[in-house]
Amino acid sequence: MIHAMNTDPHSDPLFELGQIIGPKYVLTGADAAPWARDWTGIAEWSPLAVLRPANTAEVAAVLKLANRHRLSIVPVSGNTNLVKGTSAEGALMLSLDRMSAIREIRPEARIAIVEAGVIIANLHGATGEHDLIFPLTFGARGSAMIGGALSTNAGGSNVVRYGNTRDLCLGLEVVLPSGEVMNLMSELHKDNSGYDLRHLMIGAEGTLGIITAAVLKLAPKPRAYATAMVAVPSVNAALALLNRLQDETGGAVEAFEYMPRSFIEAYLERFPEARPPFDTSHEVNILVELGARSPRDTTPGPDGSVPLAAHFEGVLAELFENGTLLDAVVAQNSAQRAEIWARREASAQVLRMRSPVIDNDIAVATDRMQTLLERIEARSTAIDPGILNTGVAHLGDGNLHYAGFPSVSDPALHRAIQRAVEEEVIALGGSFSAEHGIGLSKRPAMALHKDKAALGVMRAIKTALDPNNIMNPGKLLPDA
Amino acid sequence: MIHAMNTDPHSDPLFELGQIIGPKYVLTGADAAPWARDWTGIAEWSPLAVLRPANTAEVAAVLKLANRHRLSIVPVSGNTNLVKGTSAEGALMLSLDRMSAIREIRPEARIAIVEAGVIIANLHGATGEHDLIFPLTFGARGSAMIGGALSTNAGGSNVVRYGNTRDLCLGLEVVLPSGEVMNLMSELHKDNSGYDLRHLMIGAEGTLGIITAAVLKLAPKPRAYATAMVAVPSVNAALALLNRLQDETGGAVEAFEYMPRSFIEAYLERFPEARPPFDTSHEVNILVELGARSPRDTTPGPDGSVPLAAHFEGVLAELFENGTLLDAVVAQNSAQRAEIWARREASAQVLRMRSPVIDNDIAVATDRMQTLLERIEARSTAIDPGILNTGVAHLGDGNLHYAGFPSVSDPALHRAIQRAVEEEVIALGGSFSAEHGIGLSKRPAMALHKDKAALGVMRAIKTALDPNNIMNPGKLLPDA
Structure with missing residues (x-):
């Protein structure tokens, strides 16, 4: 039996979208599945469709149509974010992957x-x-x-x-x-x-x-890199080393990454074939990399030594002598440099190797990092004495990726620890969101900690520019 | 005879402002005169009053009151701007000068x-x-x-x-x-x-x-400076020198300032007691300053030479040998450094020493500066063959302060030259406003050249945040 169609296909948004960008670039069902979850695999959603426009004009036409139909648009590129910023239940995901020139x-x-x-x-x-x-x-x-x-x-x-x-x-x-x-x-x-x-x-x-x-x-491009793992007695000693190196090299520090003993141990557990950075284990391990820009830094001297590297090793030797450096391994070639970096770059996996995890992307002024770490330890163990605290930090810019593995499975307790960590950050003049953004995950923190006048301005701007609230609705801004 | 007062002094905004910040900090008449003109002395206005609040709370209370009475507020600090950004006819000028901690x-x-x-x-x-x-x-x-x-x-x-x-x-x-x-x-x-x-x-x-x-x-603070005046055959040769110096020193160039022959001549006319930079005069004169950050740049070598300065002079000597440098004077002490800088820092006076002047604060990518200068010369002399073109440029960042002294007093002709200069800037992908801002003076250029969608967004933001249009009204944004 043949039914009369009582819907005009031309009023079907997905049909119209196909007219704009080509039907094969309007993905639904299984075709859309790769976009229907985030990188961690924890968050999943069901988008209305995934759109893959070819150029700016197509993006513009899609947004005009979305406004007409009041459809939500969630932009996505590599989909590697960690705060559910691309979650898109019932929304159109707009992927920029074809615009790759x-x-x-x-x-x-x-x-x-x-x-x-x-x-x-x-x-x-x-x-x-x-x-x-x-x-x-x-x-x-x-x-x-x-x-x-x-x-x-x-x-x-x-x-x-x-x-x-x-x-x-x-x-x-x-x-x-x-x-x-x-x-x-x-x-x-x-x-x-x-x-x-x-x-x-x-x-x-x-x-x-x-x-x-x-x-x-x-x-x-730096003419050469000098890369090392060093161990120092404390985070404050690490900062003193950073300032000393910046001063000695005219600001040539490219990276200064902190890894506590707990992180090294978790890394070796997660990657059993990997090697520890030192024969002895240390509390405060730092990846430091210098980048040489001037020929005076790299032109070998009469003895064949490279000035930047020689200078770097000279500073380390001096600090070792006076006891402010506990250990150091300087990469002698690019393979050794890669091994040093591999440890740091595994952090996204290492810090999520157990579940549940309380993780936070937070920042304080560099001179307050040690205090922050001490306060996190105190507050979190007061709530859960069995918690395992770890993390890594971009110490050079004051950004800590904290990870706490609680000993008990109790969402209320996890929230309490999360809240305690944020309170300590705010008390030290820091930010509850350093580099990962707000997305969905950090909206409660945004509501709690962000200046109220600033939130008002943000909402006024959002309403002025996107009156139908089609662009990534429900992200970044907390409800009023 | 005694009249009954039929106005309540408490509804007089100036009385209320006096209640907020203290009557002696509400200046009118002659007391307000220092704020009633701009730095050039060309623009003058009559503010309703000048307010000198002591702290943020007072500023906040003033703005609340201004909103209630729909009074315009023009903020002012040093009042040194060049685009009539503080003109305040009938408005309240809010001076931040007492908030100087x-x-x-x-x-x-x-x-x-x-x-x-x-x-x-x-x-x-x-x-x-x-x-x-x-x-x-x-x-x-x-x-x-x-x-x-x-x-x-x-x-x-x-x-x-x-x-x-x-x-x-x-x-x-x-x-x-x-x-x-x-x-x-x-x-x-x-x-x-x-x-x-x-x-x-x-x-x-x-x-x-x-x-x-x-x-x-x-x-x-740089450990030492190396400062010189150099002359090169062309603006493009100057850029090659800049890139060479950046490469040789690892990015130590602090300033790279272009002064054409016409500017040097105008400078010597305006300041007859001053000395020319070189015995011979040159078309393209550059002030270059390097700042040493690393001890390797400043620790004297076995022969007593300072590495950065020696390196700098070595590069200059090499370029002199191969003909890409015409002349160079390196400052040997801080008095000589000051003399070199005095020439450049007189530009605000030199470029306004005649009236009328067509002046423009414009920018292009550095690799397009020479073309811009050539096109300005061609377009302006086509309109006024007797025009004297001069200027100075922050060549390191692509910012030209053009000044044209027309040979005839004809506002329509001046506007035509102004317009021609801006057209050439826009054609080269540049900006009609580099570092001085828009104020009142550049609103016509803003209306003509700024992206229309961007203007729409700016207006939406302005309306959302300042619905009564009390904050510096009529500045920056052109009329819709």
Whole structure:
């Protein structure tokens, strides 16, 4: 029996979307499954569809249609975020993965012009051919894309020298919630022409529009690296070492990463084939990397020694003599350098190797990190004496990735520990959200700790730019 | 005869303002005169009154009152801006000059916490005691204040190494148009907690609120400077020199300032007692300054030479040999360094020594500066064959301060030249506003050249945050 169709296919949004971007780029059901979960595998959702537009004009048309039908849009690029920022129950996920062109690299001006779907590691490869670097780097660089890095203002391991993603961006192209295309693709180092909408869009987590292209700053590739694992008596001693090295080298520290004994032990448990950094185990282990920029740093002296490396080893030897350095292993080649980095870059797996885990991405001024660690230990063990506290820190910029493995399975107790950690961060003038962003996971902390006037301004801006609340609704901003 | 008063003094806004900040800090008439004109003396206005609040709470109360009475507020700090950004006909000028405390300098964390009324030179003095610098510097530093520098995202001579004012700011306190106080006084290098309202307020020229305090980044004071005037055959040759020096020194260039022959001649005309930089005059004169950060740059070698200076002079000698350097004078002491800088810092006077002047604060990518200069010469002389073109440029960051002295007094012709210059800047992907901001003067250019979608977003934000349009009305945004 044949039924008369009582719906016009042209009023079906998915049909219309197929008209805009091509039906094969409107994915549903099993085709959409790779986007229907986050990187940790813990969070899952059922998107209405996944859209894979080819260019900015298609993105613009999709947003116009979404406004007309009041459909929610969740932008996604590499989908490596850790705060459920791409969760999309019933929403249209808009993937930037097909917009992956590196449009231009201009070595003289030290800029790259890229589309949002460029994978960060691919940009590293392309800039390397010009002896330049795009300095942003973190564990997920092999799948994370520029668009997501910009939308979340990603940080990583080299912030101490190069800043966060926003510091590496000169210009942006953004599709506004209305579907208008905003061209802010400035290549300039000075451009005071009205409100800085670039910085407003960077870190907005896709709630104010979709970043489709960017002008990025490049830096000269260091002529050589000096990389070491060192052990010192305390976190404050590590900071003294950092300041000493910055002073001695004219600011050549590229990375300064803290790993406590508990992290090294967890790493060796998770990767039994791996080697410990030292013969003896130490409480405070630091990965330090220097990058040489001047030929005076790398031109071998009469004795054949490389000035930066010799200087570095000289400082370490002096500190070893006076007891402020307990141990040190300096990489002698790139394989040893890679082994040192592998330990640090396994942290995303190591800190999630047990469940449940209380994890926090927090920041304090560097001179308050030791106090923070002491207070976290005190507060968390007061709540759960059997808790195992660990973590890693980008000590050079004050960012701690805390992980606590509680001894009992009790969500209320876990929340209490989470809350206690955040309270100590706030008491020390720190932030409950350093580099991973807010997404869904941090909205309660945002509601509790963010300045109320600032929240009011954010809500006013969101309402002004996205009156139908189609862009990544329910993320970043807590309910009023 | 005694008249009955038929106005209640308590409904007089100036009386109420006196109640808030003290009557003696509500200035009118002759007392207000120092604020009733801009630095150039060309623009004048009659403010309703000048208010000099003592603290943030008073600023907040003033803004609440201004909203109630729908009074316009024009914030002012050093009043050194060049785009009529503080013109205040009939408005309340709110001067931050009494809020001048340097609250704290934390050398270990390399931050300064200051109120908006701190004069930049005073902060230089205070940070110098800790062997640190606040790197922002420009000619008006002896009267310009931090609040104005932040509100306009001031640039200056050291942007090539340290960035603009926004790059030197970690946190802000802002009184919103509503009178609410927004606390964004973060001391952190990573703080992804919602929209970046700090960067929205920086450069908003007081149209979205009043910046009352800030957390600023400090940098280590260079161990030594190497400063020189050099002459090269062309602007492109100057750029090649810049890139060579950056490469040779690992990025130690602090300033790289271009002065054409016409500027040197105008300077010697304006300051007859001054000396020319070279015995012979040259078309392309460059002030270059390097800052040494590492002890390896400054520890004298066996022959007593300072490595950075020796290296610098070695590069210059090599370029002189191969003909890409025409002349060079290296400062041998701080008096010679001061003489070299005095020439550059006189530019604000030199470029305004004749009237009328067509002046423009514009930017292009550094690799397009020579083309821009050639096109300006061609376009302007086509309109006025007798025009004298001059200017100075922060060549290291692509910012040109163009000045044209037309041969005839004809406002329509002047506007045509102004327009032609801007057209060439835009055609080269540049900006009609580099570091001085928009104020009143650049609103026509803003209307003509700024991306329309961006203007729409700016207007939506302005309306959302300042619905009564009390904050510096008529500045920055062109009419819709």
